Amino acid sequence: MHADLIAALTAIVGEGHVLTGHATAEYATDWRQRLQGQALCVVRPGSTDEVAQVVRACAAAGVSIVPQGGNTGLVEGSVPDGSGRQVVLSLRRMHAVRAIDPDNLTITVEAGCVLQNVQALVQEAGFLFPLSLGAEGSCTLGGNLATNAGGTQVVRYGNTRDLCLGLEVVTADGQVWDGLLGLRKDNTGYDLRHLFIGSEGTLGVITAASMRMVPQPAAQLTAWTAVPSLDAANALLALAHQHLASALTGFELMNQQALALVDLHYPHLRVPLWQQGPFCVLLEASDSESEAHARTLFERLLELAMEKELVLDAVIAESVQQAHDLWHIRESITLAQAAEGVNVKHDISLPISRIPAFVAETDAALHALLPGIRLVNFGHLGDGNLHYNAQAPEDMEARAFVADHEECIGEVVYRNVHRFGGSISAEHGIGSLKREKLPHYKSPVAMQLMQRIKSALDPQNLLNPGRVLVGPRTDP
Structure with a gap:
């Protein structure tokens, strides 16, 4: 039966676009190298019509589908x-x-377009596409939409969901929904676009999207501060x-442990001010008037902050390259963690007002549980999203640390997230990693509604089964 399906898929997408055996390895391993799966085959369609035909062929054969973009x-x-x-x-x-x-300030692109390429295309047209994140050189717009990615400019521009004005989606039965209208107002019933965004490929396959562009700012300033x-x-x-006000586009928090790892593994980056306080903050402002106006506002803000003893010291980027270098330090934290060894990651969100109490209590609980644990806390403080990660004590082997302690660390973190009114996933999604935990931290009514939606749109459970919701397993 599988041979017949592979032959049918080859007839749809063409010779060379159905991969089997060893050729599927890069598509079957997750970015963190934690999960090594095994695919029946990898199909690489070149059009929406081919996607629809592939879905229909798989549905007829009763074979489930895992949609994939950049696999980041x-x-x-x-x-x-x-x-x-x-x-x-x-x-x-x-x-x-x-x-x-x-x-109309819109760009319509297909789902496999790499985010960085979308940014470049919009810039060439004289505008800005404000979605920006560490994986932008390899992640795809379809994946960004499927997970409702956040990034560093959410404070002003919102998540991927807020930048999307329309979708084209192939449904679980192989139909094509064309919702690429690019309208800012369309009050004609249920908003299907928002249903598919953030669904992680479990309700339909996003094949194209109409996205908002915004005017290029006249000036953009970046500052790095040490805070007490x-x-x-x-x-x-x-x-x-x-x-x-609305000129604030980014507000990133990094604790000393996070920056210590960057300084250790990438000393050439010359991390500023990281030893002067327990945290550093990276601020970005975009101004529609002029650089002089932006600098006046920025410098006055930092003067007031220092007067109020909110800032210990600060540097303002004097060029585009210096601003890029500061952002590169922030984006290198994840790579520095990987260089130090496998670690325990948490992508959480909290009411901003409750973050200090959450961090204080959770830090203390984890240090009591595992003396020597290194807590790498960084993220998008401007929208309440923290990457609250844990690295092994310096005298403990990293893989053993993760294997032995990931579960108990997660229990402490998620219990406190729930207690402080937060979410166990801010921008990374649920996938299979958090699937079993989700029912413990989301209301039973919400879980029932999501299950009903899944059953209605994908009754055969063919689209990315076992992700987001606890359901029928496909493991052998």
């Missing part, structure tokens, strides 16, 4: 299980630009909102 996810949601009975549907060949509409505490960081954020 962190929750084990975009690779096949170990059964060898799942088809990986790679959208990487679908990277065409369908339209750029300057008057998390309470001070929160107060600095409030002050930035007050004085910069």
Whole structure:
């Protein structure tokens, strides 16, 4: 039966675009190298019509599908299980630009377009595409939409969901929903677009999207500050909102342990001020008037912050390259963690006002549980999203640390997240990594509603089964 399916898929997408055996390895391993799956085959369609035909063929054969973009996810949601009975549907060949509409401030592109390429295309058109994240050189827009990715400019521009004005989606039965209208107002019933965004490929396969563009700012300024505490960081954020208003585009928090790892593994980056306080904050402001106006606002903000003793010291980037270098330090934290060894990651969100108390209590609980544990806490404080990670004590082997302690660390972190009114996933999604935990931290009514939606849109449970929701297993 599988041979017949592979032959049918080859007839649809063409010779060379159905991969089997060793050729599937890169598509079957997750970015963190934690999960090694096994695919029946990898199919690489070149058009929406081919995607629809592939879905119909798999549905007829009763074979489940794992949609995949750049495979940069962190929750084990975009690779096949170990059964060898799942088809990986790679959208990487679908990277065409369908339209750029300057008057409507929209760009319509296919799902396999790499995020960095979307940014470049929009810039060439004289605008800005403000979605920016560490994996932008390899992640795809379809994956960004499927996980509702956040990134560093959410404070001003919102998540991927907020940048999307329309979708094209192949449904579980192989139909094509064309919702690429690019409208900002369309009050004609249920908003299907928002249903598919963030669903992690479990409800439909996103094949194209109409995305918002915004005018290029006249000036963009970046500052790096050392702050004495998390309470001070929160107060600095409030002050930035007050004085910069909508010009504030980024507000990133990094603790000393995170920056110590960057300094250790990438000393050439010359991390500024990281030894002067327990936290550093990276601020970015975009101004529509002029660089002089932006600098006046920025410098006044930092003067007030220092007067209020919210900032110990600060540096303002004097060039585009210096600003890039500061952001590169922030984006290198994840790589520095990987260089130090495997670690325990948490992508959480909390009410901003409760973050200092959460961190204080959770830090203390974990240090009591595992003396010597290194807590790498960084993220998008401006929107309440923290990457609250744990590295092995220096005298403990990293893989043994993760194997022996990941579960108990997660229990402490998630219990406190729930107690402080937060979410166990801010921007990475649920995947299979957090699937079993989700029912413990989300209301039973919400879980029932999501299960009903899944059953209605994918009654055969063929699209990315075992992800997000606890359901029928496909493991051997």
